[in-house]
Amino acid sequence: MRFVDEFRRPELIAKTGDEIRRLADPDRHYRFMEVCGGHTHAIYRFGLKDLLPPNIELVHGPGCPVCVLPMGRIDDGLSMAERPEVIFTAFGDMMRVPGTRGSPLEYKARGMDVRIVYSPADALKLAMANPDRHVMFFAIGFETTAPSTALTLKRAREMDVKNFSVFCNHVTIIPAIRAILDSPDMRLDAFIGPGHVSTVIGCRPYEWIARNEGKPIAVSGFEPLDILQAVVMLLRQLKDGEVKVENQYNRVVPWEGNRAALKAIGEVFQLRPYFEWRGLGFISQSALRIRDEYAAWDAERRFAVPGVRVTDPKAAQCGEVLKGVLKPAQCKLFGKECTPEHPIGALMVSSEGSCAAYYTFEHRKAAVGVPAAGIPAAGIQ
């Protein structure tokens, strides 16, 4: 597979692993946060922790748009599915996420019309093919996905498709990173930056992390060589005392971002004054809502949603795991009450949530005495 297989070449991976070992100071313990859930998934899928020396610790960040969605918002979306004329559409990632009275898949099992789509464009197409029904698209995602929703809304308006609406839960990545850095328990040395969000926002938005917070950041792709090369970049910066933003994923990420995508976002969306992030609390200017010109396609305005806040059980420590303060296995509910089959918190539901990834890929190794790689044996937390 072109532009994929070359970045999985074993001999280059070995070389990059050697370079990492050469650069890492044996007397230092490094904590690098990968912000994006897709990186978390890739790290586990490719077994990359096995290739890092034990003094490099990868901390999983909050970049999982499913994980940070409060249960109340899921209930709001599902309340629309209860209307007989509505076809509820969403990405596959949303289908098993539990609301108070069940997940979208469970609503489907109870007879409501719930369908998976691969693209918001498919949801619009469904609306055009079913004029007597109303298609509601449950939009999630960071800036990577927002432009696609924006273009779809533009097309819906241009074609005056009346039976289509979007329930907008798009969130933005910078406030999440700020929340991490503002957290008093946080001790991070550097960041592996989100590669695909950056195809839209570019690398400039991260400059304050280097300049004001003094942390190096390498915007990284998702193949094994990408992530390992990003680690090399961070180690080099730390060794040389440099602090800057680097673009490891330059074959795809433009430094200035994607102007057309940013323009589409600006035309269709505006920032909400504040939005609740599951586990992180209310964050101002961190989420998108649909502009007034597109109100007719805004599901929140077309349908009255309950808007009830649902708090997580006190015992669930999703917030601390999201911020990387706790490892998944350190949450009291992990592996017992909370498993991928019976998730209590969203970090266990989404396959890229730290807890689900850890559970699926690592937990069983640890349970039988194989030490999880990348975590220092001498309990430095």
Place this chain on the structure above:
Amino acid sequence: MCLAIPGRIVELLPGDPPLATVEVLGVRRRVDLGLLDEQDPGRLGDWVLIHVGFAMSKISEEYATEQLRLLEALGEAEAAATEVRGYDQEVT
């Protein structure tokens, strides 16, 4: 947020919005090219990064090749330095 795959434009579809058929290992999907730069639109044979049915960006073959070259060169600088140090020791 993060699942985006490289694919090749194998067919440009007429009309507006600008759509194309993009192929990944023989699997074909209609993809919207509306997020690509108007100044540098998608052409037949171009490689693009696909996310939820939209092309997010074109893939630069040049940068990809350069990146692999850099990685291949890893360890060579170190090896060269070791060799030089070896000569120094021999001479002194």
Place this chain on the structure above:
Amino acid sequence: MTGAPRKVRFRDTQVEMAHGAGGKASRRLVEGLFAPILFGSSTEPLGDAAHLSINGTRVAVTTDSFVVRPLRFPGGSIGELAVNGTVNDLAVSGARAVALVVSYVLEAGLATEVLEAEIRAMADAAARAGVMIAGGDTKVVEHGKADGMYITTSGVGRAIPELNISPKRVQVGDQVILSGPIGDHGITILLARGELDLEADLHSDTRSVLPFIEALARAAGDGVHWMRDPTRGGVATSLNELALDCGLAIVIEEEKIPVRDSVRGACELLGLDPLHIANEGQFLAVVARDAAGAALQALHQTPGGECATLLGEIAAQPAGAVVVKTLYGGSRIVDMLVGDPLPRIC
């Protein structure tokens, strides 16, 4: 090494779709609800077919239901699945299918030509598989039920004398063989539903695997310790079931997993793992180390078995788990499916 099935309790208050997906939830339903009531205190691991002795003759019997949408898809249809599926269950349990009986639940309003096409498909598949359809039953339910039709086939067969299959026979050092490329069937069905707007040159791999099992029996006989057909839940689920049943570890090598390009492409696009995707014409065999060479050769010489490959082997640790090793020294645990595999965008 014996592995009695773990004590499992079924606590769910209602049946969910996940219980039919062939993964963890299905296993819990069967082990926690059905097995204790129907099989009492038996500690025999649950297999693909039941082997019984009737007046000294070893006989195998099994049953399977077929629920698929759409009814027809590239490479086959529900009728073919219904025949091959049961023939295969018997085959991987170590038995040669002799006869099937079939029961149809038909939806009122189903077009006769659709029904006739499936009956013909079953007749053809049975002829190809060398099995007789001995009888059957039909029921009709109201329009809106049965997705057109549901088919259940039950099969009876004769135990293949050279074979003695049981997870208890699996030992450290045994080799894991896979018959061919994975994911063809599941991805074909996913694409055929038309919801994802993907096109590929792919078809279901549905076929009888009996000829391969017979070749294995002749070449390796007693050296074949375990077999399974990785249908719903894929290779990952079948191997996890074995790991739990025998209490050992299964270590497979990523680059040995055979996947067609188009299956790989679809899985990458949708964020799916080929190891979790259903197959309808493949099987896994765990074979004693010294018999593996002969086993592979026999498969390669059987038409349709050219792609059979060595996937990995049985190890002692991590017990009860399936580990995939990458070419460059990384590894990951592959778990059983929780519910149906869902496409993802994150």
